[in-house]
Amino acid sequence: MPALQERADVTTRLYEDPHNPHLYYERGLVHEKLxxxxxxxxxxxxxxxxxxxxxxxxxxxxxxxxxxxxSPEITESKARDSNNAADDAAAADDDDDDDQFTPLTQSEYDALIHPVYALLVRSLVSCGCFRDAYEFCARGLGSIGSTSDNxxxxxxxxxxxxxxxxxxxQREFARRRNLPSSTTEIVIDDPSALPAQGLARRVLYPWNTHEPDRKSPETLALLNGKLRTVAPKCEVRAVALPALHSITITKPNPSSSSEPQDQEQEQPEEVSIQLGLFAKEDILPGETILRENxxxxxxxxxxxxxxxxCNGPLPELSADAPPVACANGCDDTIFCSQACHDQAQQVYHGAVCGLMENLESIGKDIPDPKDxxxxLYLLLLGRxxxxxxxxxxxxxxxxxxxxxxGDFVDYGHPDPLDPDPGASGNDGTLPFSFxxxxxxxxxxxxxxxxxxxxxxRHYDTWVLNTLYAKFRGTASGRLSTWDGGPELCAVHPLWCLANHSCDPNVRWEWGGEITFVARAEAERAVWNLPSEADAAAAPTCRRVGAGIKKxxxxxxxxxxxxxGxxxxxxxxxxxxxxxxxxxxxRFEAGEM
Structure with a gap:
């Protein structure tokens, strides 16, 4: 049976039997194969x-x-029903369904626990999440024991x-500590020296049925309809962009004693058709062309x-329109206006209202600036x-x-003859950690x-990875005035339609709402000459002048x-x- 069909089958069974570790282990093996x-x-x-x-x-x-x-017939029938059922109706915690389930036995635990540890550690190592892999590896080896009895x-x-x-x-630890990699008894005495973050494939999953045809006339009409109130002088169009994922691939090699390096692989230039934001008419320098909440x-x-x-500043308590607190037990949840309060209840706060005591500290006040x-992306995910x-x-x-x-790549099935299909995770570009x-x-x-x-069905890991990919490609951020680290971020779906350039023709400002303002000539980026270029060389492709043309x-x-x-x-x-x-x-890197 093809692996994708295997995955579909076991996932359908999981929807009917969601607390069965046998099925998660089975699907994990299929994911590894894929x-x-x-x-x-x-x-x-x-x-x-x-x-x-x-x-x-x-x-x-x-x-x-x-x-x-x-029986197979009943299982097939229930699988079909599951696909059409609402998520809540499929929840196996319903007391009326308890008589359809049996607890796992100790013998089932004994048979499954060690293969599960092996899969978990093997997969985390393949992703490059070495720190957590070591923790689970130590636990797994300790659980199995050193003797072969029983x-x-x-x-x-x-x-x-x-x-x-x-x-x-151990080899990765030795490399990072500059220890002789040939040492047979390397003791990992400080697991924090191992990286916790690795990479996953930034892929458009073949079973993702939620991704729209972003270039269809219907989608363009929908987005342009929204732009009429947010950015009336702009419209969305399809645009050809270079496929950046085909240019650089990072392949960490934990078995090597050398530092991991980015391997820039020159491949035939691919083109990706994406969306872009265009001016419908001439725009003056200093003109605000987009306002979005x-x-x-x-x-x-x-x-x-x-x-x-909205993450905008709160008004003073003495203001005519003072801040508005949540009246349902979330004492520390404050809004800048009654309108924000009411909208929040309808959009996101309803599901967490009364539960913020434990939720509000997750991911907050992180001491290490690198993290x-x-x-912040985790907090966006939570929202x-x-x-x-x-x-x-x-x-x-x-x-x-x-x-x-989300800057996705199309899914390519790994080589069935590859002895280590999980190693395909090495071509990942999406940060991933346990x-x-x-x-x-x-x-x-x-x-x-x-x-x-x-x-x-709603919160599977591939769903979360897809959200992370979209956030990392589009979220705007604001730096702290205290330590210079990032402290705020947001996703504005129309603002992020504008593509990136290191010579932008707009600047953006964010304070409760985000805006685009057309740059004046003095605000345009200064292009630097390539390191070995003639001092008289000048970029012929640089556009000069203020504002934005139709x-x-x-x-x-x-x-x-x-x-630089x-x-x-x-x-x-x-x-x-x-x-x-x-x-x-490309000009400054001497690639033109």
Whole structure:
């Protein structure tokens, strides 16, 4: 059976039997076969969490159980019904359905626990999430023990897998500590030296039925209809852009003693047809051409003086229109106006109202500046989950994210002869970590009183990865005046239609609403000559003059345009999905 069909079948069974660790392990193996070690690691962790309930039932909220075996005919019928059922109706926690399930036994636990550890560690290593892989590897090896007494063949196979992965982690640790990599007994005495963040494939999943045809006449008409009130002098058009993912591929090699390097692979230039924002008429310098509000916002500062909805500043208590507090038990949830309060209740706060005591601290006040930006994306994810739950829609159907492009690549099935299909995760460009892509999203859902297993249809890891890809390519941010780190971010679905250039013709400002303002000539970027260029050389492709002409594309910027080309490309790479190929970057890098 083709692997994609295998995945579809086991996922359908999971919707009917969502607390069955056997099925998560089975699907994890299929995800590994498909070249998705990130999804495999998430399934393995779900299986592991449910298995924990067998040995510690009082310490676990969700308990492992499986549906009694049905005949194939009944199973097929229920699978068809499941596809048409509402998500809540399919939840297996319904008391009326309890007699259809049986708890997992100790013998089932013993047979499954070690293969699950092996899959989890193997998948995390394939993604480059070495720190968490080491933690689970140590736990798995400790669970199996060092003696062969009473070990089954699956135990011995799992032990061999974990031992091999530990050797890989030891080599990575030695490389980072400049230890002799040939040492056979490398002790990982400081796991924090291992990187926690790896990469996943930024892919358009073949089973994703929520991605619209962004270039269809219907989509363009819909977006242009929204632009009439937000940016009346602009319109959306299809535009050909270079496919950045085909230019740079990062391949960390933990078995190598050399530093990992970005391998710039020159491939035939691909073109990606995307959307862009264009001027319908001449626009004067200094003219504001777009004003957009969004409630898909996040801040990482706990108890800050910002509106919970729009992240705009709160008015003074003595103002004629003072701040408005949530009246339903969320004492620290404050809004800048009654309008923001009412809109928040309808858009996102309804699902978390009364639950903020435990939710509000997740991802806030992160001490390490290097982690702040990543945790802002987690907070954006949390807001999107709350919006979906409040509006009772699939997260990918939210109007704020549905038409955003996440710089995806088309899915390519791994070579069936590849002995390590999970290694295809090495061509990933989407940052991925156990904490931000698996553990913390599950925690968010649990604190929202949503069963992450029973509601897998809405909150599966591939859904979260798709949201992260869209956020990383489009979210705007604001730096803290205290430490210079990122503290605010938001997704404005019409604002982000403007494509990136390191020589933008607009600047943007954000304070409750986001705006585009046409740049004057003095505000345009200064192009630097390539390092070996003749001093008399000048870029012939640079447009001069102020304002924006009719039919000219509106060009935004996702990085500090005052940086050099190398630093700009590195900063913008996460948002763009590859190195920037705008005309300024190509000129300054000597590529023109």
């Amino acid at each position: 070249g998705f070690p990130d999804l495999a690691s998430a399934d393995a962790y779900r299986a592991l969490s449910l298995l924990d309930s067998v040995v510690d039932p009082d310490g676990c909220e969700f308990h492992a159980r499986r549906r009694f075996h049905d 070990q089954t063949s699956s135990d011995r196979e799992a032990h061999a897998t974990l031992a091999a992965q530990l050797a890989t982690l 969004s409630l898909l916002t996040a801040t990482n500062r706990l108890h800050d003086d910002l509106c919970d909805a 702040k930006a990543d945790y 999107a989950l709350a919006m979906a739950a409040t509006q009772e829609v699939h997260p990918l159907e939210l109007g704020e994210v549905k038409f955003i492009w 904490q931000l892509n698996i553990l913390q999203p599950m925690r968010l859902l649990e604190e929202m009183e949503i069963d992450p297993y029973a509601h897998l 039919d000219e594309e509106i060009l935004n910027h996702y990085c500090d345009i005052g940086l 080309v190398k630093d700009r490309r590195e900063w913008a790479r996460g948002a763009l999905g590859g190195f920037c190929l705008c005309e300024r970057c």
